[in-house]
Amino acid sequence: SSNEHKLNFKKSKEACLSYIQDALLQKQWKRAAEFLTCYVESLEKDYSREHIGPSEMIWRIGTEILWHHSQSSMKEFNCFMEQMKTLGVKRYLKVCLEHVFHLLCDGQIDEAYQNLSLAESWRFGEQTAIQDKEMKLVQAYRGLLDYYSWSKQKNILLEQGEDGFSDLAVEQEMHGYFRKAAVNLKEIIKIPGVWDIFVKCYVDLLEFYGDHNEARQVLNEYAYNSKFPANPNAHVYLYQFLKRQREPKKSLISALKILHDIVPSHELMIDFNTMLQKSKKRKKRRLGLEVIFAALDYAGWKENAKAWSCLARQVKQIVISEKHLDWIKQEWNSRKDWWPAFHFSRYLAKRNWQEDKSLSYEKALVAGILLGKGCKYFKYVSHQGCKAQLKRFRMLKKFVNRHNLVYLKISG
């Protein structure tokens, strides 16, 4: 409500903005446009004291409206963006970049490329130096589009190769794109930041042309340089590269170690655990157990049969060897209070049995060892399994019965 009868330009426009904001949040594009129409005259007033001026507001709001409004076209959108570019010199490159993103979303790759080239050639006194970062981004994205073109040429070449042809022109073009792309991509990844897509593309290029050393260096930098923000993907890319290069397990393991620290629930933890389990080194096997337990702490893994089979395998192996039961004890210590309800409830026993027998098998094994043969989960599943006359469940029952006292030692 408006108790404030004193109304001036500034307050009026503030109120206008809040109506626009409400409309945007509720996706009422027509209404937002209605109020924006009234807001635009703010441009005629200088707001140099404000943090965000009207020109920026209008750019951002207008973009949203034109992007979503049913009656708006790309033509109108482009026209608007061009106007916005002239509005604020200090934002010129930012506006260009956002425009390019929208064009890409709309599938207009060529248009986007043209805009990027245009932006790259922009010069404006000292602003050029001030907007250096944005310029690098412009160049990087152009590099990305060059990579995309390179990729297309590469595919053409590969197809032709299959047919037995080989078009020199295509090849030349392809190399040309490579050069252009490589130059720009290399530049941007020097700057600390999150450049996943650029890194991936650059490494792809390097691998294709056989420059594995450079690729390795790039990936190592990206993953291990402390100036760069912690990024799980960096480690994933490195790991995948090393795997492609058929590096020994040792380096693969070291690549995944930090990933485990950052994202214990990452999907590669299964691979990690598998490698670690098979290791001859005790420390590695110990780590493997830690890794798989940690992964299963997360709800997303609850019904992952593969993960449970990893854990089951390792637990089984430890129990049979009768060595390192203390490992399980250590891992179980912090989990014994909540894992039973989290994983091994009777409800879950029923559901798992209904939906995925393998899953229930693996889980039952783990439950039986950790909680003893009297636990709800094991009892239900093994009973069902034996009733269904499935051999492995009978074996499971025997195994757990045999090692029934383990759970006492573990829970100690």
Add this chain to the structure above:
Amino acid sequence: RDFNERCAQCSEVNWGLTDGGRFYCRSCHNVTERTREVVNTDFITNSRVQTISKGSRKQEKNDGGSEWYICEGFQLVLKKQVEALEALGVCPQMKDEILCNFWRCYLQKSKQAYCKRPAPETVKTSSVCESSTDMDSDPERPSLLHLLSLSESEGDLQTDCSFASSVSKVSESTSVYSGSVDGSLYLMKNQKEKLRMTMPMTLSFCYMALLWVREPITLSELLRYVVEGHIPYLNVFQHFPEKMKLCGLDLKIFCVESWPVYEEVFNQMHELATFLDLPRFPDITESCFLHPDMLCMKYLMEANLPDELHIWTCRVVKKIGIGEVDFLTLVPGNKSTRKVKYDVLAVAVIVVVLKLLFLLDDHYEWLLSEYAEERNKNNTEVYIFYSGGPYFEFKKWYEVVKHCLDVKQKKLDEERAKYLWRCEKPLFYSVKNKSKVLKRRQMVVNLQNQFGKLSGSVQCAEKPNPSSFQLSWSEKNTDGSCFHGHSLKGVLQEKRGLLTAMNPDYWLCTVKLCNEKLCGHLAHYKEAEFPQSYHFVLGLFSFLLRVQPSYIHDEVCMIEHKLFNKKLYKKLKYNTVLRS
């Protein structure tokens, strides 16, 4: 300087000359191939350009303008306003006789015209203006920044400063940087000596004239008409003739960026009346529209309250003497009498009457309402018809009026957010500024077109017809939403042959009034400290009058203290605590 093409790179028109005689764009340093064929010796490439001073009295200017004074501008504004009032139905004498005379009187008193010698300062201005760019040498000459800071306008000061700083680098004697002759002088004037003319004051003039003629337009109505666009105010300068060029400091004077506030216009009107040494205004008698009895009737109708309440408002008015001619008529210069705000006074009386009859303590009024509801249920329609209408139920009234008010308020809030403040006529501080301003204007128009098309709903540019009533209720409505004909018998009782309120209690808004001269108010209203019903009623009239609830609250306090004067005095004497 003749090169007016837009820069290929940044579209600006801001050219300088390199040493080689080529044009370069000052905004983006884009050098062109164009050279000046004829070297103009006037043009110097350093930052201080010397041009002819605007202060000297020349009839012709380069841009086709001629000399004009600020008061000429205001005269035009007043003319437009009074013409609009005429169109609204105000008597034609107001323009030619009343307002005209007031204005002449003002000009005379403030020594701007109609006197033997023009104000000495104007002479001073012209002599000072022939000078060079060296501003620091003359300490008496104010800088542009200083002048801008003196202005009362609510414009963004930073804007002006940033414009000013860009202007001062290039221009000449900036103390006279205005389209008018005396723009800077005007802002410099010492306010205390002479009442300086401002845009809000034009409305004070109008109101004063209306009061003199005793037109049935209250100040709140006048201001509402201004906001609704029926009376020129916001961009009235666009009606100035072509030859009156507006720029620089003129903008500070004529461009408003806020709506006039009741209090301000009201107070200034009184100052003005005193300044002009006006005699006692024509009497406000019982037959005048502005008399509380009349206004109460109007507001009772608008508030959808029973006509029967009018008897009560008249009783209160009579009891505290606010219906007396001497109380109501304005005598300028008389500092002892409280200035009468006719509209606020009338609604305050209604509020007091409602408190008298309904108590409005968030309990009693609802009780009374239930009682009335019961009665209404039991009576047949025929009975109701013959006995003068159904019992007035506070609850029903509240629901109906609240709903309507909410809708209207919401609409008003949206309208406020959608006000368009600018007009087609561009405003620029200096000629250097002009191209930038025009470019911006063009962009604004483009964007308005683009997004206007996407707005979906029809952009209605028509102003609503001016109407004295913002809320109207018709007894023809069968849904029972009109309460005019309802009866107060549910809240009244007969005592010794007189009808009195059933409600025995009353709570004062404040036990002690503040000293208005010290803190500006009689009381300090905080919503949380008062009953919701009271707040609602204040809110209703606050909406109708477009003033703050506290403004009405002050008036209510004043009336209550007059009404319960004796009781208060007695009770305070015996040190009893009143319900408050």
